[in-house]
Amino acid sequence: MSADPLAENLVKAEYEQGFVTEIDSDTLPPGLDEDTVRAISKRKGEPDFMLDWRLKAYRHWLGMEAPKWASVHYPAIDYQAISYFSAPKGRGGPKSLDEVDPALLETYEKLGIPIEEQKALAGVAVDAVFDSVSVATTFREKLAEAGVVFCAISEAVRDYPDLVQKYLGSVVPHTDNFYAALNSAVFSDGTFVYVPKGVRCPMELSTYFRINEAKTGQFERTLIVADEGSSVSYLEGCTAPMRDENQLHAAVVELVALDDAHIKYSTVQNWYPGDEEGRGGIYNFVTKRGDCRGARSKISWTQVETGSAITWKYPSCILRGDDSVGAFYSVAVTRGMQQADTGTKMIHIGRNTSSTIVSKGISAGQGRQAYRGLVRIAQRAENARNHTQCDSLLIGGQCAAHTFPYIEVKNPTAKTEHEATTSKIGEDQLFYCRSRGLSEEDGVSMIVNGFCKEVFNELPMEFAVEAQKLLSVSLEGAVG
Amino acid sequence: MLSVKGLKASVEGREILRGLDLEVGAGEVHAIMGPNGSGKSTLAHVLAGREGYEVTGGRILLEGEDLLDPAPEERARKGLFLAFQYPVELPGVNNTYFLKAALNAVRKARGEPEIDAVSFLRLMREKLKVLHLDDSLLKRAVNVGFSGGEKKRNEIFQMALLEPKLAVLDETDSGLDIDALRLVADGVNALRSPDRSVVLVTHYQRLLDYIEPDRVHVLVHGRILRSGGKELALELEEKGYGWIEADQEGEAA
Numbered sequence: 001m002s003a004d005p006l007a008e009n010l011v012k013a014e015y016e017q018g019f020v021t022e023i024d025s026d027t028l029p030p031g032l033d034e035d036t037v038r039a040i041s042k043r044k045g046e047p048d049f050m051l052d053w054r055l056k057a058y059r060h061w062l063g064m065e066a067p068k069w070a071s072v073h074y075p076a077i078d079y080q081a082i083s084y085f086s087a088p089k090g091r092g093g094p095k096s097l098d099e100v101d102p103a104l105l106e107t108y109e110k111l112g113i114p115i116e117e118q119k120a121l122a123g124v125a126v127d128a129v130f131d132s133v134s135v136a137t138t139f140r141e142k143l144a145e146a147g148v149v150f151c152a153i154s155e156a157v158r159d160y161p162d163l164v165q166k167y168l169g170s171v172v173p174h175t176d177n178f179y180a181a182l183n184s185a186v187f188s189d190g191t192f193v194y195v196p197k198g199v200r201c202p203m204e205l206s207t208y209f210r211i212n213e214a215k216t217g218q219f220e221r222t223l224i225v226a227d228e229g230s231s232v233s234y235l236e237g238c239t240a241p242m243r244d245e246n247q248l249h250a251a252v253v254e255l256v257a258l259d260d261a262h263i264k265y266s267t268v269q270n271w272y273p274g275d276e277e278g279r280g281g282i283y284n285f286v287t288k289r290g291d292c293r294g295a296r297s298k299i300s301w302t303q304v305e306t307g308s309a310i311t312w313k314y315p316s317c318i319l320r321g322d323d324s325v326g327a328f329y330s331v332a333v334t335r336g337m338q339q340a341d342t343g344t345k346m347i348h349i350g351r352n353t354s355s356t357i358v359s360k361g362i363s364a365g366q367g368r369q370a371y372r373g374l375v376r377i378a379q380r381a382e383n384a385r386n387h388t389q390c391d392s393l394l395i396g397g398q399c400a401a402h403t404f405p406y407i408e409v410k411n412p413t414a415k416t417e418h419e420a421t422t423s424k425i426g427e428d429q430l431f432y433c434r435s436r437g438l439s440e441e442d443g444v445s446m447i448v449n450g451f452c453k454e455v456f457n458e459l460p461m462e463f464a465v466e467a468q469k470l471l472s473v474s475l476e477g478a479v480g
Numbered sequence: 481m482l483s484v485k486g487l488k489a490s491v492e493g494r495e496i497l498r499g500l501d502l503e504v505g506a507g508e509v510h511a512i513m514g515p516n517g518s519g520k521s522t523l524a525h526v527l528a529g530r531e532g533y534e535v536t537g538g539r540i541l542l543e544g545e546d547l548l549d550p551a552p553e554e555r556a557r558k559g560l561f562l563a564f565q566y567p568v569e570l571p572g573v574n575n576t577y578f579l580k581a582a583l584n585a586v587r588k589a590r591g592e593p594e595i596d597a598v599s600f601l602r603l604m605r606e607k608l609k610v611l612h613l614d615d616s617l618l619k620r621a622v623n624v625g626f627s628g629g630e631k632k633r634n635e636i637f638q639m640a641l642l643e644p645k646l647a648v649l650d651e652t653d654s655g656l657d658i659d660a661l662r663l664v665a666d667g668v669n670a671l672r673s674p675d676r677s678v679v680l681v682t683h684y685q686r687l688l689d690y691i692e693p694d695r696v697h698v699l700v701h702g703r704i705l706r707s708g709g710k711e712l713a714l715e716l717e718e719k720g721y722g723w724i725e726a727d728q729e730g731e732a733a
Contacts, residue, residue, distance in 0.1 A: 431530055431531070436642070442585075450570055
């Protein structure tokens with residue numbers, strides 16, 4: 001630690017605001033064994049229960065194999081070649097914007113992102129990027145008034161150990177799947193939200209306000225708990241494409257909604273998809289699950305997935321409470337060499353539970369994507385309802401879209417509906433737009449945004465506008 | 481206004497238009513009639529610049545400027561409008577949004593400022609009234625769930641908004657009942673002006689009872705074989721197309 005008292009004060013001030021959790025962190029050498037897990041836990045100053053949990057997860061992970069059923073292709077990942085704890089910035093990243101893929105910079109220009117923000121997103125080492133700390137402080141005060149906890153999960157482990165111990169791993173257990181087990185053993189940081197009984201969270205919570213922690217993203221862990229009668233809307237990600245020196249991202253998100261609680265979770269995922277040949281793109285292997293634990297609770301996932309080289313992601317709802325409601329609205333775009341296997345699971349356990357799935361897949365270039373969805377109606381789930389709508393839009397002749405719906409019904413009173421369509425972006429639609437004076441690009445953008453409308457309607461207003469713009473930029477030049 | 485000389489065009493290697501000549505003066509309404517497969521719709525699509533229609537000879541001028549080279553959207557911005565025989569559905573695309581974007585693209589090309597929301601709404605309501613179209617149309621997605629008649633009227637409504645110099649109506653009368661036909665005709669007549677020309681592509685004389693053409697042309701095998709006044713349409717109605725073809729063969733022999 002520096003001897004300069006001013007610097008020390010600054011460091012402490014930042015720490016108190018909870019936006020920078022590691023100050024003098026360094027990088028652990030590549031490789032993973034029990035000592036790595038212990039070292040991570042120690043550096044974070046975690047209590048014993050956390051270390052024990054991580055170790056259990058690690059030991060379980062050792063006996064697991066990476067899933068192979070997904071419709072994506074990539075070379076095997078060497079887990080011993082990854083460093084599981086690294087300094088937050090400046091290591092291995094580009095030194096200036098000159099070293100960044102020009103195509104990426106062009107996209108930033110089109111989205112109108114200021115230059116300093118571009119640097120941060122592209123992973124260029126910079127000092128003070130945003131004035132986000134002061135903005136965020138104001139937010140924190142307002143949240144504290146309402147009793148809402150919104151902080152880094154490593155902070156929550158220390159400050160709210162009871163809540164963490166009670167809920168962490170209660171939706172996605174450490175044994176759940178290969179990537180979730182790995183995440184449980186080595187997760188770096190993430191977000192914790194707790195909304196107390198009867199509280200309506202006074203604002204949209206967004207990771208954007210915590211952007212200076214973005215570098216904790218490789219094994220991110222998010223836990224959101226909405227207590228009885230509370231409600232919260234959470235936004236994750238941002239529309240600008242983000243670069244990261246870590247190729248593998250294996251995040252876990254757990255949502256818990258108790259009686260009458262509502263959680264709305266919106267994601268705009270735009271990780272770097274790699275260059276034209278797909279080199280250097282992010283592998284995004286995410287486990288997201290919400291547990292409608294209480295009666296009349298509601299969880300809704302909305303996602304716009306445009307980035308990453310490979311996406312493997314199934315935000316799901318366990319409808320445990322009677323009369324609980326689950327929803328999944330998704331737009332996934334694959335272009336260039338991108339691959340996505342994404343969808344959802346709706347597990348109906350309680351009585352009178354209902355779920356809605358709206359999935360819109362767009363494939364361009366040589367993009368490949370699959371919708372994979374499970375609707376399971378358990379034996380005691382009387383009067384369960386599901387409606388699934390799953391549409392694919394193809395642009396050009398080299399892309400592919402697949403749909404893998406799984407429907408398991410064990411209760412005769414259930415009603416499930418599945419609708420699926422695949423269409424090519426019509427030459428006639430495009431010609432119609434152009435014959436009215438619209439440029440080809442405006443035409444494509446209009447047709448695609450029209451296709452995605454039902455999903456965009458679910459996004460918070462500001463996000464929806466950004467998402468539309470993002471989609472237009474992503475698909476520019478995709479036709480013809 | 482429109483000058484077509486020796487126009488030849490093929491679709492998938494098959495020659496459809498075989499040296500077509502057509503002169504349409506400013507403010508005139510011309511009807512193109514002809515049997516199935518004579519090339520009427522091909523002419524409409526070639527004028528609008530649809531892909532897949534290969535022009536192998538001849539030229540098209542709009543107000544003395546080449547019309548063949550520009551992309552479809554540029555032709556639209558120069559003042560060409562095609563009313564589709566089968567208007568296309570755009571799911572999720574709001575009709576008002578679509579029309580405003582189209583109008584602004586055309587206005588921009590004319591060097592006019594973008595229209596503001598209030599003026600646009602007023603303009604739309606005014607034009608809707610002419611075509612007896614319901615306000616609710618503005619809130620719906622482009623052509624989605626429209627009846628056949630509504631789709632055709634929506635085309636004319638778009639034309640009214642975009643105020644083209646040359647409107648090409650591709651079998652706009654097909655599939656319309658008599659009331660809808662009258663409304664469409666009223667809409668077209670309301671748009672007749674000394675600086676706007678109309679090309680009506682049609683099978684039947686019936687539309688011409690409501691829209692009186694200055695000239696009638698008969699298109700057979702990709703060429704205009706006969707032109708005349710509106711009385712030609714009546715003659716066709718009576719005799720069919722056979723006699724023109726027979727006539728032609730007689731002349732050739």
